[in-house]
Amino acid sequence: MSSPQARAVTEPPRGSLADRLDAINEFDREPVPPDRLQGPGSFIGLYTGEHVAGTEFVIGPLFVAHGVAARDLLLGLLVGNLLAVLSWAFIVAPIATRTRLNLYWHLRKITGPNLLFAYNIVNALMFCFLAGSMIAVAATAVGLPLGMAMPKLHDWYPNSVGWVLVVFLVGAAVTALAILGFEKIAAAGKIASPWMFLVFVAAAVAVLPRLGVESIGDFWRVAQERIWTGVPVAGISKFTFWHVMFFAWFCNMAMHIGMADMTVLRYAKRWQYGFLSAFGMYVGHFVAWLASGILCAAALGEVAPGPIAYLGAGVTGAITVVIASWTTANPTLYRAGLALQTITPNWKRWKVTLVAGAVTTAAAIFPALMMRLLDFVALYGLILMPMGAVIFADFWLLPKLGLRQRYAEWKTLLFSWPAALSWTMTLAACWAINAIWGLELFFLGLPGWFIATLLYCGLSSIQQRARVS
């Protein structure tokens, strides 16, 4: 998983809804000029840092709890991560390097400012929940020396007063840091990432003897018999190769086929830099997930990140969980505040961030947010994905159909009904596919993308031909 990229902003905006949105993004309206394009090193660092985050401490153990078999996990991660890299390279990067615009400005030209406002609000809520899960992760480490009762896999509600108090304290600290200077925390995150990755690896290696691995030759046998056994925890659904593959592919769906990483890849000198996302996928979403899964098995199925990291790396492990979570939660919280500011333009930035922090902390009190992180991440991507499909269809398919691109901009429309209907009808269709045929959440992104693309082409055709006639 990755954290959203936040940027420096201007004073709180005033005026119409469009003005408010535009003021927040004032610094980013123009295409990136050629002298600001960056080489491959920047993207290797960015992707590697972003995908070794607090969420990695949760996802690996949840695969263990879902009873993934060792072979299914390895093959699923190899294939799923490859598909994610190809999505960045062939879907996001070509559009990002041709338009050189961020997601916001490009989408605004297609949807009109009013629909973009709704998209921003949905995005902000998703960011709040994502930051909330990170606060819960940090709380499992902060509560360790206090002897706090850790939430268990099936806990949806707070299991003790201690948990509520620790989450509240961590949430208050994260919010205060986001108010005081999120940029320093973001910088600390970048500095921490190489060290954090090594802590993941070291912690896993150090617990291998406890699992009975005496030599490298023992690893595969122990992996099959004691780590990824193929047997889920009672009451938890069984995951197969397909679950792992689709989860690895779609856990960053909002970023690749949802097009959010246009904001990053518009700085790339060539579209081929999209392939550099492989550094994030195979370092974070392969090695780190395997490492945290090993830690979970060594902790006899414990899934709370604090205790499992402590088991492998002692105090350093607990520190890593806190840093990994905070450096993910802070930019996420900041971005949520940025989006919410469009509703409350007269509020100071600190006040908006405080409200976002309060919502986030309230969500974090429920351990379900952490224990059902796989479902949440899948849902988060699915909800935002249709707008990525709209961008794709608008850029590549509408000209081939003889239709005009960026129609809302051309006609100065405030609201694009084809984009709005494509978004909502796709989500309704995904819900129906889930309810009628029982297709699980993790798989819905694939049919959903095709549905959104077809809907947008069809509805745009109706809209534009109706106007012409």
Add this chain to the structure above:
Amino acid sequence: MTTLLKLISLAGLGLTLVPSFLVFARVISWESHAALMLVGTVLWFVSAPFWMQQTRQQP
């Protein structure tokens, strides 16, 4: 000065990773590994910010 800071950072990363392999090889105890990792962590965070912020530029 930057070279010295980079060497300290490298030592920090080494102390973070290498002791775990020594635990695996049963050369040192888990407690020693945990203590050495903590030392490595301190070395990394007291040295890396000074040279990484100068050199790293990201989009």
